[in-house]
Every structure is written in structure tokens, then in C-alpha cells.
Amino acid sequence: xxxxxxxxxxxxxxxxxxxxxxxxxxxxxxxxxxxxxxxxxxxxxxxxxxxxxxxxxxxxxxxxxxxxxxxxxxxxxxxxxxxxxxxxxxxxxxxxxxxxxxxxxxxxxxxxxxxxxxxxxxxxxxxxxxxxxxxxxxxxxxxxxxxxxxxxxxxxxxxxxxxxxxxxxxxxxxxxxxxxxxxxxxxxxxxxxxxxxxxxxxxxxxxxxxxxxxxxxxxxxxxxxxxxxxxxxxxxxxxxxxxxxxxxxxxxxxxxxxxxxxxxxxxxxxxxxxxxxxxxxxxxxxxxxxxxxxxxxxxxxxxxxxxxxxxxxxxxxxxxxxxxxxxxxxxxxxxxxxxxxxxxxxxxxxxxxxxxxxxxxxxxxxxxxxxxxxxxxxxxxxxxxxxxxxxxxxxxxxxxxxxxxxxxxxxxxxxxxxxxxxxxxxxxxxxxxxxxxxxxxxxxxxxxxxxxxxxxxxxxxxxxxxxxxxxxxxxxxxxxxxxxxxxxxxxxxxxxxxxxxxxxxxxxxxxxxxxxxxxxxxxxxxxxxxxxxxxxxxxxxxxxxxxxxxxxxxxxxxxxxxxxxxxxxxxxxxxxxxxxxxxxxxxxxxxxxxxxxxxxxxxxxxxxxxxxxxxxxxxxxxxxxxxxxxxxxxxxxxxxxxxxxxxxxxxxxxxxx
Numbered sequence: 210x211x212x213x214x215x216x217x218x219x220x221x222x223x224x225x226x227x228x229x230x231x232x233x234x235x236x237x238x239x240x241x242x243x244x245x246x247x248x249x250x251x252x253x254x255x256x257x258x259x260x261x262x263x264x265x266x267x268x269x270x271x272x273x274x275x276x277x278x279x280x281x282x283x284x285x286x287x288x289x290x291x292x293x294x295x296x297x298x299x300x301x302x303x304x305x306x307x308x309x310x311x312x313x314x315x316x317x318x319x320x321x322x323x324x325x326x327x328x329x330x331x332x333x334x335x336x337x338x339x340x341x342x343x344x345x346x347x348x349x350x351x352x353x354x355x356x357x358x359x360x361x362x363x364x365x366x367x368x369x370x371x372x373x374x375x376x377x378x379x380x381x382x383x384x385x386x387x388x389x390x391x392x393x394x395x396x397x398x399x400x401x402x403x404x405x406x407x408x409x410x411x412x413x414x415x416x417x418x419x420x421x422x423x424x425x426x427x428x429x430x431x432x433x434x435x436x437x438x439x440x441x442x443x444x445x446x447x448x449x450x451x452x453x454x455x456x457x458x459x460x461x462x463x464x465x466x467x468x469x470x471x472x473x474x475x476x477x478x479x480x481x482x483x484x485x486x487x488x489x490x491x492x493x494x495x496x497x498x499x500x501x502x503x504x505x506x507x508x509x510x511x512x513x514x515x516x517x518x519x520x521x522x523x524x525x526x527x528x529x530x531x532x533x534x535x536x537x538x539x540x541x542x543x544x545x546x547x548x549x550x551x552x553x554x555x556x557x558x559x560x561x562x563x564x565x566x567x568x569x570x571x572x573x574x575x576x577x578x579x580x581x582x583x584x585x586x587x588x589x590x591x592x593x594x595x596x597x598x599x600x601x602x603x604x605x606x607x608x609x610x611x612x613x614x615x616x617x618x619x620x621x622x623x624x625x626x627x628x629x630x631x632x633x634x635x636x637x638x639x640x641x642x643x644x645x646x647x648x649x650x651x652x653x654x655x656x657x658x659x660x661x662x663x664x665x666x667x668x669x670x671x672x673x674x675x676x677x678x679x680x681x682x683x684x685x686x687x688x689x690x691x692x693x694x695x696x697x698x699x700x701x702x703x704x705x706x707x708x709x710x711x712x713x714x715x716x717x718x719x720x721x722x723x724x725x726x727x728x729x730x731x732x733x734x735x736x737x738x739x740x741x742x743x744x745x746x747x748x749x750x751x752x753x754x755x756x757x758x759x760x761x762x763x764x765x766x767x768x769x770x771x772x773x774x775x776x777x778x779x780x781x782x783x784x785x786x787x788x789x790x791x792x793x794x795x796x797x798x799x800x801x802x803x804x805x806x807x808x809x810x811x812x813x814x815x816x817x818x819x820x821x822x823x824x825x826x827x828x829x830x831x832x833x834x835x836x837x838x839x840x841x842x843x844x845x846x847x848x849x850x851x852x853x854x855x856x857x858x859x860x861x862x863x864x865x866x
Contacts, residue, residue, distance in 0.1 A: 295353065295366025299326055303334060312366060315348055345369065381443035385479040386487040388495045389417070389428075389436040392472045392503035413471070416462055420455045424448065442479060445508075449518070453506045456519045460504070472504035480511025501655035501671060515658040517822065533679075536668045537686035540649065543666060544576050547624035547647060551615055553583035553637040555630040557778050560740065561675045563593055564704030565628040565651070567697055568680035570608055575691035581608050583615045583637045590779040591747070595740045596703065599696055612638040619644040626651065629676040631669065632659045632830070651679055653708075655821060657830040671832070674720045677704030681723040695731035702732040703740050710786060714834060747780055754784040754799060761853065762860045765818065766794045769849050770801035778809055782837070785813040796820055798856075800848055803839065808848045812836045818859075826855050 230252060238245030295312040299305055305328075308321045316324070327334045329348050336344040337357055344355050348366075352373050356365040391413065398406045410433075417436060421428035424447060427439040440448075459473050476498055478490025494507040497515065501507075505519035544550055550573040554562030566582045573580030589597065600606055610618070619625070619641055626649045633639050642648060648664040653673040673679050681701050684691060693701075705724055709716045712724075728734075754776065758768035766788045770776055776784075781799040788797035796818035803809045810827065812820035814834045821836045827848075829838020840848055 297364040299362050383442045385440045385442055385445050386491045387438035387475055387477040388491045389438060390474045390495055391434045392474055394434045397471055412462055416458055453518045474498040474503045475506040477508045482511045497656055533682040534686045537683040539666055541576060543624055544573050544578050548620055548622035550578055550580040550624045550626060551619060552626045554628050555635045556637060557588045558593055560592055560707040561677050561704035562629040564700040565676040565680045567700045568684055569626050571697055572687055575687060581610045583612055584609050590777055592740045596700060603696060615641055621645055631661055633661055652676060653679060655832060674715045675705050675708035677701045678720055678723045681726055685726060693730040695733055698727045698730040698732035699736050702727045703737045706737055751780055751784045755787055758788055764793060764795040765856060766797045768799045769845055772845055775804050776801040781809055781811040785811040789813045798852060800845055802845060808840045808843055808845055810838050823855055
């Protein structure tokens, strides 16, 4: 039997040497026998010595192997029993059959044998049944990666506590970039002398420096209105717990001292990306915060996920006539350069959406460009139906087209104008957005996370009462040959009246200016009243909804329709408006099934409760005081439960923002 330590090549070499030696010895005997005899004796001695040495080496090697085998066996036993890796065998009925000492140390008794596998974690047993290869569980104060060998019914527990601690620490220390912008600093300080302006600067800078020092943030003022903030993920988490109360501190500081509200916006970028990319995320977040009206914090990570904080106050009217004139001229240039103009609002259009669309259509016609409005007659409410009945008696009718007709007409050179919404999922026909590269967005809602991709012109003013108000201002700067008819002016005025609840909500001085302009162009308030007349049946339906309202948290009214009972968006919106007029009610929510199978929720507030934030958590949006959502594949009870949970978190957190 060949020994393992003798190499085959070496053994062949030895045999060859012996064969050659015997041949040489035979030849020597043949030539000179005395010399052959001497060589035979020497060869015999050499052979004896070689065999003896080989025997000695063999004994030493066998002794070494025996010792090594014993040590390896001993080490294996100790490794199995003593090393800090858990090993566990279980039976077919998921009972522990054997565990090494490391795992037994987690037993309240002397051993884990006989215990069920779910003694550690119910998820472990579930993972085995689902034939997973790995699972991470917590046992006492340690975290383990459990490797599952189902065929052998064997589990390995690898301690990952230190690794997780390092990962957590690494995550907490990740760099976060933020940009702070003083929303209306220029407007507040424009009329001040140098001394007063210096006081404002000193107060704001001192407050922000105290805030940054309190949390360990590096803060650097980079312009009169901007600050750069560098912080860690851990600090960001602390700020989230405070709901970024620095927004309130700044607002209260200026309000108390100057009786003028100064607000700030904070854009934050974080994630596993480079510093330049973090800067881009921070700037993008700030743009989103400003687009939503300011006075809020927007957090955006590297995956595009966005979260909002603040936005508790109604945005101040900050737009200027100069901006309106610039936008009007820019829109006119785009209209003239286009082959045709297609206008569309949101699904289930209201008076603001239709009135705004008519205003843009008039702009196209006055510039000798064909214009069309995309509609779906099946989605009209009673007010829009009355307006369209009046339109049928005018030349405007030929400019209203269906979705299918719009898809056939649209070309690469078509200008697509989206009014009263900025969310792709809410437009009349989303496919149109991909048919042309020339898209304009005009809207008065606060900007949400979902936005139309790469529009060439955006005019979003959350400070405006309605999109009809914005369009009216744009029309004022169009060529003098633009002549609004009485019906067109009335449609725009109806949009303003509906969205302001007859000039009672979100109404600024510019709102009355727009209404005055429309009246001068022949807007008929009596006709508006006819458009907005209610049917007796609708009034009764709304009353039935209001009757089912329940008060939560002392000031929130929630009404829900019965299962199988459908209401239109206008009815539930009117019901919410009515609930808000009741004594002690600060916010109202109305839930109902819709004719399209979805569940609609309309939300209204007097301003202390931010209903926009509530609706955004339910995939909707809107304004601080006026918001809504539509939910698919959900029952009224599920929607009601989800709404209660969100409102509960809002009030339990000590804030209504």
C-alpha cells in the first residue's frame, strides 16, 4: 500500500535507481568478481540502511497522524459545543432535539431540548415552513442570521449584533444636505430702512443659529434668503420627531415683533448617493416646498420618496403682476408657434376646470390657432351640464372633443395645456401627455409628489383662489383683439365663485380684481347662480349624508354613506362644506362610494387642521383647507378605518399639521 507521504514520481525514481544499481553490479561481477563482491557488500549495507530509515520514518509519520487525528477530533468536538455559533437540530414536529452550549445559554433552564422552535421567534417557524434559506431574528439582546438546512433539520445561528450595530451607526452618520429659504424675506424687508432690516436679519440668524447648535447642525448663510445646512441622518430623525418646530419658531418670532409673518421652507436631500446628488435632491425638495406654497419642510431620498412636514398656514399672496404678464406673453409665444392647442382639465371636471379651459381656448382662438377642449360628458356634474347646455347654442361647441378625437388630432407640434391639476393620473386623458413634447401646466393646487414630466412652462400659484383666477389674469395681458363673450366670462367667474365658496374661502385682493375684470367683460352673476342651482333630490341626498356624521376628537366631523349608496364628488364636497359651517367643527370629511367603483373622500377645514396632509397620506391632495382623494379596490369601512387612523396619529402627535 502506497504511503500518502511518498510522491509517485519519487517512488518511480527510487525503483529506477535500484534497477540500474543491480545491472551495474551484475556487469561488475562479470568483469571483476572481487570488485563485484565488494560492491555487493556495500550495496547490501546501503539497502539495509535505507529500509531501516524508511521504517523509522513510517513509524514517526503514523504517530504524527494519530496525534493529529486526535487533535482534529478534539477540536471538532469543542467547536461543535463551545464556539460562539449556535447549532440546533429539530424534529419533524418542530421540537428541539439537540442544541450546543451556545444555544442552551439562551434557555431559562439547563437545555432547550424539548422546546418548540417558536420559543425564539414565531417568524422562525414560519420561515422553515415557507422553505426559506435564511432569516434574521432577535434573541434577547442579540440579532442572529439563521441559516436553515431543512433536509437535515439543522439550524445555524450566526451572531450579527456587532455588524448590525456598525450598519446602524453608519446609517445614522450618513451626510444629509438641506437648503433653508426665507419665503417672503424680500417682500417683508423691501419697505424697511437699514436699521429695521438689520434687526430682522439679526433675529432670524440668531434663532436659526440657536436651533442649529441645539441639534448639532452646521449652518451657513449663503445669501440674504438662503442657508446651507449640513447634518446627519440621526439628527434628521430627531428633527422629524419635533415636526420641524423651527417653522413655528420663525413664524412666531417675526409675527410678535413686527406683526408681519415671515416663513421659511426647508428642502432636504438624503440617501446613499454622492454629495453633488444630495445637493440636487435638496434643491429639488426646496423647489417642491416652494411650489406647494412654502412654510414647510420637504424630505426627498435617493429613491425619489418624498415626505412633507409643516404647511400649517394658508400661503400668502406673493405672486406679482409682473410674473403674470411674463407668463401670459410666454404662453402666447408657445400658442403662436404650435400647430394647434389642446386643453384638458381633470377627470370629473368642475366649473373651475371647464371655465379655465374655455379661457385658454379663447387665448388660442384670438391668436389664430385652432384650439380644442377634451371632455367626457359622462363625468359632468349638474352645474357643468347646465354650462355645456348654454355652450351648445354658441360657436364654442365645435371646439369640444372627446378623448378619442384628441388622440387622433394630437401631433408632435401640438401644444397641450393642462389646467386645474398637475397630476398625470388625474388628467382627462393621460396618453396625450406622451404624444407631444410641448406641455404647459397651469394650476392653483399645492404641488404634490406626482407631477407631469418635463413641462415646457409651469404656472403654479397656490396663493390663487382658483385656476380661473390665474387664467383671467393671463387674459388681461393678451392682445386687445381678444374679446370675451358674456358666456366665456361667466364660465370663468363661475369657476372662481365655486372654488371660493362665493368669495368666503381662499380669497385675496387679486381674486376680486379678476372678478371685476370678468364683470366688465359681461359675466352674468344671475347665470352663474343658475349654473350652481341645486336639485331638490341632491339637497335631500346631501342632508342624508350629513345626518350620518360622527364627531371625533371633539372637532372633526366624519360622515360616510351606506354601503352600496353612491354619490357624486360634488355632493360629497357640498356635504363637507355644510358640515364645516356647524358650531365647533374645525374639519369635515365625507366618504362615499362613486359610480366608477372607487371610494371618494372630500375633506374641508377652517385652517387649523391640514386636510391636505391627511389626503396626501391617502393618495390624494389639494389645499390646506380643501382636499380630496379617490381610492380603488377598497370598501367604505376600510377607507373609514384608514382615515380614523391617520387623524388619530395627527391629534395624538400634539399637532394638526
